[in-house]
Amino acid sequence: MAWIFLGIAALFEITFAMSMKYSEGFTRLAPTLVTAVAVILGITFLTLAMKTLPVSVAYPIWTGVGTLGTVLLGYLLLGEQMTAMKLISIFAIVAGVAGLKISTL
Template sequence: MAWIYLGIAAAFEVTFALSMKYSEGFTRPVPTVVTIIAVIGGITFLTLAMKTLPVSVAYPIWTAVGALGTVALGAALLGESLSLLKVASVAAIAVGVAGLKVSTL
């Protein structure tokens, strides 16, 4: 169940990052409220995941999956560029996350 909680926490993390961008400096009410809810949701589910998972695994995976999702959706929704260096960097993050997952088996 901890891995499911961690996945939900990561989805909230991506939502948080994107809604913060859409809030335009917290000047738009709806994206601002979504940002606040996403922060609370992300921390809540991360805390639930860490009841079982070690912090040295859960927190880095949470941040990494959040970063990967934000890069992908930033390109898809916001038209941000995906340079070769950015894609290689995201791939390095993905390899690190896989290594953390394997270390818990």
């Protein structure tokens, strides 16, 4: 169940980052509210995951998956550039997340 909580927490991490961008510096009400709710729920589910998972695994995976999702959505939804360095960095994050997951087996 901890891994499911961690996955849900990561989705809220991505939602938080994207809605913060759409809030335009917290000047738009709806995206600002989404940001606040996503932060609270993301941390809540991360905390639930860390009841079982070590912090040295849960937190880096949460931030790593959040980073991956945000980079990909920035590219797909916001027209941000996908450079060679971003692709190499994405590969490094995926490798790190996989290594952390394997370390708990």
